[in-house]
Amino acid sequence: MMKLTINGKVTAVDVDPAMPILWVVREKLGLTGTKFGCGMALCGACTVHLDGRPVRSCSTPIAEAEGKAITTIEGVAGPEGELSKVQQAWISEQVPQCGYCQSGQIMAATALLRDNPSPSDADIDAAMAGNLCRCGTYVRIRRAIKVAAGLEPAKGAPQTGSAQA
């Protein structure tokens, strides 16, 4: 059994230590917000945080997560579900299209803003270049990161939209 800390909760799993974090969180822990895109650390859809650092969970064995804090997209909001600034900006700027890559985008952007609260365009491009979006929402991601950083005003779309039934 391996002891893991995921989104602040301690849990134990019985898996091959070589199994990538991605499949442990998705299949064994039921946290499906983290996505499989390429399996080769090329697309960033599987990005999670290990002790706050973004890693590609499809190519990182679960053994490397032992003794560290894993944060997935499900752990980004506060305990009462209050959205982070990045998540709020993703809504105000109406970023997602299909949404499949957006968990990874939000994890990458969250890590960027933690290290660099006022990123330049070049900083954003460098930090986000590892996360592919096939729908092509890059322009909005760029703007949403600046909104989350307080560098640009939110477009003003209400934060309380309707939810999916």
Added chain:
Amino acid sequence: MNEIAKPAQRSRAAKWSRRGFIGAGVLAGGTLLIGVAVRPGNPVGKLGSLVAGGQGEQLINSWLKIDADNIVTAIVPHCEMGQGAHSVLAQMLADELDADWSLVRVMQAPADGSYVVTDTIRGFVAQGTLGAPDWLEPTWNGLFTRIGRLADGMITGGSSSVRTTGQHTMRIAGAAARQMLVGAAARAWGVPAAEITTAGSVLSHKASGRSAPYARFAAAAAEEDMPQTPALKAPGDYRLMGTDAPRTDIPAKVNGTASFGIDAVVTGQTMTYAAVRRAPVPGTRVAKMDASAAKAMPGVLQILNMGDFLAVVADSYWQAQQALNAITAEYTAPESSIRSSQDQFARFSAALDEAGEAGGKEVIALGDAKGAMAGAARKISADYQVPYLAHAPLEPMNATVWVRDGKCEIWTSTQVPLMARSAAAKALDISADDVTMHHPLLGGGFGRRLEVDYVIMAARIGQATGYPVKMIWSREEDTQKGLFRCADMSRFTGGLDARGRLVAYNNVFTQRNDPADACDCAFYDIPNKSIRVAEAELHLPFAAFRSVDHSQQAFFIESFIDEAAQAAGRDPLEFRLAMLGQSPRHKAVLEKAAAMAGWSTRPAAGRGRGIALTESFGTIVAEVVEVDMSSGKPRATNVWCAADPGFAMNPDGFRNQMEGGIVFGLTAALYGEISLRDGAVEQGNFHDYKLLRMDECPAIAVEIINGKHEKLGGAGEPGLPPVAPALANAIFAATAKRIRALPISKHFA
């Protein structure tokens, strides 16, 4: 029924039959022709169980329900794959219903014949029948509903959701429901219906000071007669349509709760996972396999040789894939003599040679192309080519199935849930009624998920296991073994008169799929044309790709128009404008894009601007691309896009689609290439099948020309076609190097 009903019963039966005629279809003018009432005890009550939710809900008709908390749920028959259809269709329904947007939810309509998208089918099958005379509409709707059901027509594609289902179904459903709510309130309050107003999901009667939320009269409203001719709002009365109402699906997409096909869980069951490997060359099969090493690997449950593919079923997907990697296999010899990309293009070239200046199948013949060419002061000619492309949605193909007791349950991301259901049923040799589909959000579709090959594979695996299994394709499988945007080659000859006008236009290409008019630039005033297709064999199977034929035809046509402008010694913008005398909307769009880009100003040193104009899926789009060549390699720095869709139901959503189409098109223009070696696809993952990344993404500005036209254009696809030619034309402007073959990056390696 043989016995003659008593009068009371007869009248009730007539009412039911009218309501029971499923397939709401409506006229733009505002006539409800077919309504569906669904509620407990209704003869078509089967739907009730499919769309039922919490306690106290009242289905008003098959497209919407209202619950005790005054929540309106729009039941949307189209799939949500990022294009925003769920939300904008609900927005259109909610506007006609006068609903409070914050109280509107969206539900994916179940895969059921009742939810065939009749008007989309009409759009596909018989263009021009939408907006037919009132007296003809019921016939058309009945006919196309029947066709739709026969064809499993629950389709999301063709940039059609808003302009077909939105305009002709969702708005009517909302308007009809509003009228029924008003009728019920009028009866209860004893006041004339005309005195009741609606806004924000509340009914009000000013004179008596009464008001009530919709929920109070939802049940009574369902007893009202379905209005046959609900009045639709005129544009001046829109409250939600034409606004940036926030998308309903976005909150779940920022906190990890949005559920895609790949996230399916079979409740209460132990999940198993399958990794698959198809034979590498289309049409070939597994000849021999050695799975001895794989058998002994941890977690492996079953190893299957399905003939056309291998599958390993294991306790986890990772284990399944590891074991699959350990299997060696040999495959049958390919039948096609096309082994390489060179072979493929040689076929195209031979077909074009054989067709010459008059052969092949005629598509457009206008004026006297031959005579005009003979009399031209100057002739130009050029060949263009594009490679195969993979759709590469970030969610790889996958499906979860549970086959047991002659029944099958499927969870998958698909653009065609009813076709997927039928295909699985056929593969399993059971009735489609015994297949239950669950089709959640799609992690990208782009046409790839109009195909059901992966659903059939999963069903066959599920049949072999008998227990629930989730099949996931690796990225390599997804890139190499699916269906593709066709490669193609197109040959042009143009004749310019003494004044530099393009008076003769001769074009032949090899691939023609859809839309039928994609190969013509009818908006340009070119008096003599001969456009033909000389069909040539494709090695890889075809699937519609975002914007379909426009994805290659726009590059061919708008590159050639640019070459003609160059030959005429004219500015590319001026040359095009001079041919748009009969097309004022196109002219306005082109002028708008040019103005946004500051076309008349000179770009900085090392930079160039290119322009292109297209019309696809009813929307006119012009784009100007600025490219920076100072590093020796092209870098698109800016894209200015002007678009005229007639009217944008959700302008921000429309802009998002233009932005996405531009990025998708830039990926194809700069990098997109699926090439062949020994008959198999060479690329495998995102290192050799590159997608545009954030640091390569230009600044994109989009402006919408909102003419409040009744006829609407699409949004999902029209942003893509102009960007490749605009970029290639920009590179020419900067370097005098003309790109005639995509991808562009190969010319600057």
